[in-house]
Structures are given as structure tokens and as C-alpha cells.
Amino acid sequence: xxxxxxxxxxxxxxxxxxxxxxxxxxxxxxxxxxxxxxxxxxxxxxxxxxxxxxxxxxxxxxxxxxxxxxxxxxxxxxxxxxxxxxxxxxxxxxxxxxxxxxxxxxxxxxxxxxxxxxxxxxxxxxxxxxxxxxxxxxxxxxxxxxxxxxxxxxxxxxxxxxxxxxxxxxxxxxxxxxxxxxxxxxxxxxxxxxxxxxxxxxxxxxxxxxxxxxxxxxxxxxxxxxxxxxxxxxxxxxxxxxxxxxxxxxxxxxxxxxxxxxxxxxxxxxxxxxxxxxxxxxxxxxxxxxxxxxxxxxxxxxxxxxxxxxxxxxxxxxxxxxxxxxxxxxxxxxxxxxxxxxxxxxxxxxxxxxxxxxxxxxxxxxxxxxxxxxxxxxxxxxxxxxxxxxxxxxxxxxxxxxxxxxxxxxxxxxxxxxxxxxxxxxxxxxxxxxxxxxxxxxxxxxxxxxxxxxxxxxxxxxxxxxxxxxxxxxxxxxxxxxxxxxxxxxxxxxxxxxxxxxxxxxxxxxxxxxxxxxxxxxxxxxxxxxxxxxxxxxxxxxxxxxxxxxxxxxxxxxx
Amino acid sequence: xxxxxxxxxxxxxxxxxxxxxxxxxxxxxxxxxxxxxxxxxxxxxxxxxxxxxxxxxxxxxxxxxxxxxxxxxxxxxxxxxxxxxxxxxxxxxxxxxxxxxxxxxxxxxxxxxxxxxxxxxxxxxxxxxxxxxxxxxxxxxxxxxxxxxxxxxxxxxxxxxxx
Numbered sequence: 037x038x039x040x041x042x043x044x045x046x047x048x049x050x051x052x053x054x055x056x057x058x059x060x061x062x063x064x065x066x067x068x069x070x071x072x073x074x075x076x077x078x079x080x081x082x083x084x085x086x087x088x089x090x091x092x093x094x095x096x097x098x099x100x101x102x103x104x105x106x107x108x109x110x111x112x113x114x115x116x117x118x119x120x121x122x123x124x125x126x127x128x129x130x131x132x133x134x135x136x137x138x139x140x141x142x143x144x145x146x147x148x149x150x151x152x153x154x155x156x157x158x159x160x161x162x163x164x165x166x167x168x169x170x171x172x173x174x175x176x177x178x179x180x181x182x183x184x185x186x187x188x189x190x191x192x193x194x195x196x197x198x199x200x201x202x203x204x205x206x207x208x209x210x211x212x213x214x215x216x217x218x219x220x221x222x223x224x225x226x227x228x229x230x231x232x233x234x235x236x237x238x239x240x241x242x243x244x245x246x247x248x249x250x251x252x253x254x255x256x257x258x259x260x261x262x263x264x265x266x267x268x269x270x271x272x273x274x275x276x277x278x279x280x281x282x283x284x285x286x287x288x289x290x291x292x293x294x295x296x297x298x299x300x301x302x303x304x305x306x307x308x309x310x311x312x313x314x315x316x317x318x319x320x321x322x323x324x325x326x327x328x329x330x331x332x333x334x335x336x337x338x339x340x341x342x343x344x345x346x347x348x349x350x351x352x353x354x355x356x357x358x359x360x361x362x363x364x365x366x367x368x369x370x371x372x373x374x375x376x377x378x379x380x381x382x383x384x385x386x387x388x389x390x391x392x393x394x395x396x397x398x399x400x401x402x403x404x405x406x407x408x409x410x411x412x413x414x415x416x417x418x419x420x421x422x423x424x425x426x427x428x429x430x431x432x433x434x435x436x437x438x439x440x441x442x443x444x445x446x447x448x449x450x451x452x453x454x455x456x457x458x459x460x461x462x463x464x465x466x467x468x469x470x471x472x473x474x475x476x477x478x479x480x481x482x483x484x485x486x487x488x489x490x491x492x493x494x495x496x497x498x499x500x501x502x503x504x505x506x507x508x509x510x511x512x513x514x515x516x517x518x519x520x521x522x523x524x525x526x527x528x529x530x531x532x533x534x535x536x537x538x539x540x541x542x543x544x545x546x547x548x549x550x551x552x553x554x555x556x557x558x559x560x561x562x563x564x565x566x567x568x569x570x571x572x573x574x575x576x577x578x579x580x581x582x583x584x585x586x587x588x589x590x591x592x593x594x595x
Numbered sequence: 596x597x598x599x600x601x602x603x604x605x606x607x608x609x610x611x612x613x614x615x616x617x618x619x620x621x622x623x624x625x626x627x628x629x630x631x632x633x634x635x636x637x638x639x640x641x642x643x644x645x646x647x648x649x650x651x652x653x654x655x656x657x658x659x660x661x662x663x664x665x666x667x668x669x670x671x672x673x674x675x676x677x678x679x680x681x682x683x684x685x686x687x688x689x690x691x692x693x694x695x696x697x698x699x700x701x702x703x704x705x706x707x708x709x710x711x712x713x714x715x716x717x718x719x720x721x722x723x724x725x726x727x728x729x730x731x732x733x734x735x736x737x738x739x740x741x742x743x744x745x746x747x748x749x750x751x752x753x754x755x756x757x758x
Contacts, residue, residue: 157613158620162663165609182663216605216666340657343650 041169041200042071045133048176049077051208054104056080056095056464058088062108063148064135064197080464080493083485085112087457089119089190090483093128094458097444098419099465100253102129102183109135110148113194114155118451120190121159125448126274127251129188131179132160138198139167153194161189169202174209181212186219187338188251219337223354228362231309231333231350235363238307238331240380241267244290244319247274247447248312248336248356250440255279257360258311264367266377268384270298272313273428274447277437287384291319292583293429296391296592299583301384302327303590310334312356315345316448317585325588335359391581391594393433400574401550403427403502406557407434410472410500413557418470419462421445421455423479426508428455429579431474453482456499460486463495470498470561477503477530487540490566498560499568501533504575512578516593537568546570596672597626598652599680599750602641602659603667606632610664614641617662623647623655627682629747638666642749669752677753683746684728685710686719689739698738705731716741 039047045068049057056078061069072079082088085107092103103123107116113134123130137146153165162182164175179191235241249258249271255278262269262285269279270287279286288295290302302308308330313319320326323345334341334348335356342351352359395404407430410418420435421444422428428445437443444462446454459473473480480501490497502508510525534544543565547556553571560567580595604610611630618625627644645655652670659668671678690698702709702719705727711718721731728745 153609154612157609157616214663217663338661340654340661342657344654 037206038203039206040067040071040203041172041195042067044169044172044204044206045176045195045200046071046075046077047206048173048208049104052102052176052180054102057104057106058082058091058095058461059106060085060088060108060112062112062135064109064137065106065112065195067197067200068106068133068135068195078464079106080489082457082460082489084483085115086119086453087460087483087486087489089116089130089132090122090451090454090457091461091464092130093119093123093454094421094444094461095465096123096128096130096461097458098441098462100441102131102180103461104131104133106133107135108148109137109152110150112148113152114150117155117159118449120156120192122446122449122451122454123190124159124161126247126446127188128190129183130190131183132190132192134192134194136165136194136196139196140198142196152192156192159190160192161187163192163194165194166196166199169199169204172199172204173206177209177212178214182214182217186217187248220353221337221355221358223335223352223359223362225362227350227352228359228366231352232363232366234307234331234333234350235265235267235309240305241265241307241309242287242301242305243267243269243309243311244272244302244313245269245275245278245311246272246313249275249278250312252312252337252356253440254312254357254360255440257357257364259283260364261360261367264364266381267309268301268381270294270302272316272319272447273432273445275313276432276443277440280438281436282438289432291316291589292321292585293433293579293581294589295393295433296581296594297384297387299581299589299592300387303588304383305330308332310336310348311360312336314341317345320345321583321585321587321589321591325590393595395595397550398574399549401547401553401571403430403504403571403573403577404434405550406500406502406553406571406573407431407474409553409557410474411435413554413561414470414472418442418472419444419459419466421459421462421471421473423455423473423475424450424452425476425479425510426504426512426577426579427474427476427479427502429509430502433579452479456480456483456497457486459497459499460490460495463490463497464493467495471496472498472500475499475501476508477501477505477527477533478507484536487537487542487566487568491541495566496564497566499566501568501570502573503530503533503570504573504577505530506575508577509579515576515578516582517584533568533570537566542566542568544568544570546572548572596648596652597644597646598673599671599678599748600643600645600655600659601669601671601750601752602643602665603633604639604641605664605666606637606639607664610639613662613664614643614659617658618645621654621658623651627747629749642747644748671750678750679753680724680748680750681722682725682728682748683720683722684732685744686721686732686735686740687716687742688719688735689715689741690717694738698735701731701734707731
């Protein structure tokens with residue numbers, strides 16, 4: 037069957053079972069939009085291309101499927117770059133389709149031309165410029181395969197306008213075979229055995245689980261292993277929810293704003309088992325004093341993550357889920373009992389009791405209180421996205437995630453403006469779910485235009501602005517490390533967020549006193565419309581515990 | 596430590612940019628580079644000379660392997676007996692009646708060729724390993740080298756030795 041390039045593109049999306057595309061039309065993609073007009077694929081018209089990528093990213097994190105977005109050439113394409121870099125740092129599977137000027141004009145500084153393949157080379161897992169219509173189905177097939185397999189990531193496909201207008205025979209390749217790309221899925225059995233021997237020997241083991249556990253859907257296996265061997269688990273920011281936050285073995289998050297017990301456990305453990313984590317500087321602090329007494333085991337699908345920052349004693353390359361399954365199978369057969377963990381778990385319990393995450397409630401609303409109330413009133417049954425900064429850390433600290441794929445945050449790149457469009461994407465995937473964006477008054481203004489989108493599509497996202505009239509985390513660093521010189525971190529003017537919400541057709545609510553917090557959240561959760569809640573919170577509240585950048589993680593500033 | 600890395604890649608546009616971008620983006624250094632098609636025209640062979648400690652070299656190798664277009668990476672340490680290395684240099688050396696014979700004798704000792712002759716210059720082609728090239732350049736320098744171009748290094752694995 038002969039089809040036009042634009043139709044081939046949509047047929048490929050259908051073959052990949054894509055249910056939603058987030059996009060924004062423009063000159064170079066008019067033909068694709070022309071075909072989309074009568075197509076069954078759902079298209080969500082965002083208000084800025086950056087939001088299209090974040091929305092596709094939120095969709096991908098919440099569902100585990102590949103997120104797709106479609107934008108035009110030039111500025112449309114360059115606007116996606118922050119979104120792509122965000123997804124790349126957090127290993128989120130995306131396919132980004134960008135229009136391009138006709139092939140004859142490429143390189144001529146044509147109107148709305150940008151070398152997006154060149155620009156995104158360092159922040160995509162792979163990218164393509166399609167120069168021949170016959171290649172399109174194979175390129176699409178490869179792109180989806182590359183995006184979701186191995187260590188997932190964003191893949192960009194640049195589509196020149198003339199190519200999209202040509203016709204060709206359409207057949208979608210059944211198989212995909214890339215001679216230079218064969219990710220290792222199964223862990224080496226001998227390495228797994230070596231790791232297991234250490235599990236049994238260790239007196240003070242800790243599992244350090246990251247986003248890789250979420251990406252490989254290995255939560256059940258992780259839980260089973262930790263329970264079977266009574267190993268306490270700390271998670272990274274990206275790993276929140278991969279191990280139940282309410283499980284007695286859960287230590288909470290580790291690192292710069294981690295819990296006291298998690299950081300102390302890692303500092304004093306004799307075996308650290310890193311699973312789908314990458315020893316980020318916000319986790320390790322000073323590398324020399326990170327888990328100084330421990331043997332280190334590392335399960336990861338990406339060999340470049342192994343021994344990048346910290347020398348690993350026993351690396352196992354492969355998919356976390358496969359490796360954990362093999363571990364469980366080996367343990368199950370042998371019926372080995374782990375060493376007695378009483379004294380180790382007792383030590384951890386003491387650290388826990390010594391330093392709780394309590395904060396003092398005063399006359400003004402404490403931001404932590406808002407997060408706790410959202411957790412309480414949703415009974416944790418919601419998808420939470422965050423912006424970046426204090427709002428992100430308080431959300432991570434005071435919300436207990438019991439399930440994976442309920443937590444959408446820009447961990448690696450730390451992109452302000454991520455949370456709202458990501459929440460939008462998650463709400464498209466789960467129209468009936470409660471989706472809350474825990475935002476700051478700075479971050480929310482970086483993609484506030486998406487209020488129009490959520491109103492248009494009736495996506496009832498709840499935006500909780502922890503409004504402290506400043507860039508809280510910047511202000512915190514200035515307070516602690518820059519002699520309280522608050523250089524350009526305080527906002528002297530804000531819009532009225534309640535009126536702003538109303539102007540867009542959403543609901544605007546406000547709380548200024550602690551006793552108003554609960555009723556306002558209840559009200560927001562009850563309406564089936566997008567809501568902004570402006571929580572006017574204590575300005576000078578800092579995120580604690582805190583480890584100064586580059587210091588040992590046992591060196592914690594506590595509340 | 597200096598390493599010569601042989602990288603087999605897909606012969607596609609943009610591959611060189613990916614490799615160069617990887618090195619610059621991660622703070623690695625390329626000391627020399629050569630690229631050309633292999634027997635199979637769908638593949639290209641790159642030879643990259645780089646430097647770094649063990650940790651850096653491990654990362655370079657892994658990061659290269661991670662690129663979708665990279666098919667195979669072989670890393671040779673300096674002095675590794677399992678491979679042969681060659682470079683090529685074209686040297687434009689000034690000749691006068693006084694030194695013509697001396698230039699020719701150096702050329703003969705190094706078994707290289709004069710590939711262009713002018714009134715005032717010989718252009719000499721020399722191939723060999725890095726040491727040989729450096730040696731002839733040092734000998735010709737006092738006679739007056741006008742210009743030099745040196746190629747990137749190329750390398751090939753030796754056939755496995757029969758014990």
C-alpha cells in the first residue's frame with residue numbers, strides 16, 4: 037500500500053501503540069497535522085514546546101510506555117531541548133518528532149531552520165535525520181526500540197518537509213536488529229553468585245536503590261529480596277516508590293537532603309548494594325567518605341555507570357529486574373538463612389529515633405505541613421509531580437511513596453518548570469487519578485501557560501504552590517553559605533495566583549493560616565477541575581537535614 | 596597513560612561528530628585521529644590516540660561502546676605487542692647545494708621517499724611509528740624544515756602468535 041510520508045508516520049505510531057502525542061504545529065509539520073486531523077491518535081495541544089516534552093515525559097514515567105511529542109522545525113525544535121535533556125538525565129523513554137526544512141534548503145539558513153540533530157546529539161540517546169522516505173518505517177521502529185530498551189532515553193527524529201510529502205510503500209518492520217546496539221539484559225551468573233556470597237557474609241548491608249528499579253519494573257523483586265534477607269533499603273530521589281516508603285526496612289532517601297538514618301547507615305555499612313543507581317554527587321557528597329567501610333556491589337544496565345565515580349567491587353551488568361529475579365531464584369533453591377540482623381537493624385532504629393523529621397508549626401503555614409496534609413488527605417493514593425528546589429525536597433521527604441511510577445520529578449537535570457506539564461502528561465494517561473504538582477512560586481511560572489491546556493482538555497491537575505515569595509533553595513544557600521546576602525532570590529512582585537487561575541478558567545484557592553490548609557486541600561480534591569492552591573508559607577523555612585555540597589554525607593546539618 | 600583506541604563504526608553521516616562530541620563533552624582529549632572506510636563500505640575504522648589514567652580510559656572505552664553507531668572498540672596500551680601502529684608525515688625540507696647530499700642520505704637511512712622536488716625544497720614522505728617520525732624530524736630540523744603535515748595514527752591487530 038502506497039502512503040504519504042505523513043501517513044506513514046502516523047501508521048508507525050499506531051503500530052507502536054502510541055495513545056497520545058503532545059505537540060504544537062508549525063510550518064514544517066503542517067502536512068503531518070493535516071494527516072492527524074482525521075486520525076484516531078489523541079493529540080494534546082500544549083502551549084509551549086518545552087511543555088510538550090515534559091508532558092510526554094510525565095506520561096512515560098507514569099505509564100512505563102514511550103512518550104511521544106511532535107513539534108515544528110527551528111524554534112519549535114530548539115524549545116524542546118530542555119525537555120529532552122531532562123529526560124536524558126533521568127533515562128526516560130521518549131520519541132521526539134521534529135519538523136525540518138526541505139532537504140534542499142538544509143544548511144541554507146532557511147526560515148525556521150535549526151540543526152536540531154546537531155544540537156541534541158549530546159542530550160539524546162540517539163537521533164536521526166530522515167533523508168529518504170523508504171527509511172522512515174525502519175527509523176521509527178529503531179527509535180522506539182532504542183528509546184525503551186537498555187538504559188532508556190530520548191530519541192529524536194528530524195523530518196524534512198519534502199520527505200514527509202513523498203509517497204512510498206508502507207510496511208512496518210517486524211524485527212529490529214541494530215548490529216552495534218545489543219544491550220546486556222541477563223546478568224553474568226558468576227558475578228551474581230559472587231554478589232550473593234557477599235549478601236550472606238555481610239553483617240551490616242544496605243541496599244541503595246535508584247531510578248533503574250522503577251524503569252525496569254523491579255519493585256516486587258527488590259521488595260522480595262530485601263524482605264528475604266532483611267536488608268534495609270535507602271532510595272535515591274529517582275528511586276522513591278520503588279520500595280514501599282512505609283516498610284519497616286525503608287530508610288528513606290539518602291544524600292544531601294536524605295534522612296539521618298539513611299546517611300548514617302550508608303556511612304557505617306559493610307556492604308552497599310547499589311541497584312539501578314549511579315552514585316550522583318547529590319547522593320555521595322565527598323566520594324572518599326562515602327560508604328568507606330563497605331564492599332560495593334552494583335547492578336546496572338549501563339556499563340558506563342559502573343565505577344564512574346566510585347570503584348565497584350562486584351559489578352553486575354544487566355536489567356535490574358532480571359538480575360534480582362536470578363538472585364531470588366538462587367537463594368530460593370539453597371534455603372540459606374541470612375545472618376542475624378538484629379544488632380544492625382537496632383543500630384538503625386536508634387538513628388531513626390534520634391533524629392525525626394519533625395518541624396515546629398508556628399503562626400505561618402509550614403511548607404512541610406502542606407505536603408504532609410496532601411499525603412494524609414489523598415491517603416497517598418495520587419501521582420505527585422514536583423518542580424525543582426525546596427518544594428521538590430519537601431515533597432520527597434514528607435510524602436511516603438508505596439508504589440513506583442507515582443513520583444515525577446526532574447532528578448538529574450533539576451529542571452524548574454518540569455512538574456506542571458509532567459502532571460498534565462500523567463493526567464492524560466490516567467484521567468481518573470488524582471495528580472498533584474507540588475510547586476514553588478518561582479518554578480510554576482516557568483510553564484504556567486499550560487493552565488490553558490489543562491482547562492481546554494479538562495485535566496483536573498491540582499497545583500499546590502508552596503509560595504514563599506522567593507527562590508527558596510537559592511535563598512537557603514545564600515543564607516547558609518553566602519552570608520545572608522539574598523542576591524536576586526526574592527520576588528518583589530507576583531501575580532495573584534488565584535485570579536490567574538480564574539483568568540485561565542481554572543479554580544484558584546488560597547490558604548494563609550495553618551488551619552486553612554486542610555479545608556482548602558479538601559476543596560481542591562473535591563472539584564473535578566484544574567486547581568491552583570496558593571499556600572502562603574513561611575518564607576525563611578529551610579530544607580533539613582542538609583549536607584553541604586562536597587562534604588561527607590555523615591556531616592549533616594539537622595533541624 | 597597514552598592509549599591507541601581502534602573504533603569500528605557505522606559509515607554514516609554524523610558519526611564523527613558523535614565521537615568528537617563525546618570526547619569534548621566529557622573532558623577527554625583526542626591527540627590524533629584518523630578515519631576511513633573499511634573493506635565493508637558500510638563501516639568505517641577510526642583510530643584515536645588519547646591519554647588518561649585507568650579510570651578515564653575505562654570511561655572512554657565504555658562511553659564509546661555506548662554510542663549506538665559504534666560496533667567495536669579495541670583499546671591498545673602504549674607498548675602493547677598485539678598491534679602495529681603507523682603514522683605518515685610529509686616534510687618539506689629546504690635544500691641547498693651544500694646539504695642536498697646530507698638530506699638524501701638521511702632519507703635513505705630512514706627508507707623514505709622524496710615525492711616532490713623543487714629548486715629549493717624536497718618534499719619527503721615518511722611512514723613509521725611515532726618514534727621513527729620524531730627521529731627523522733629531529734635530524735632534518737637543523738637543515739631547515741619549512742612545513743610538516745602528519746596524519747593521524749592507524750593501527751591493526753597482529754595475527755595471534757603460534758606458541
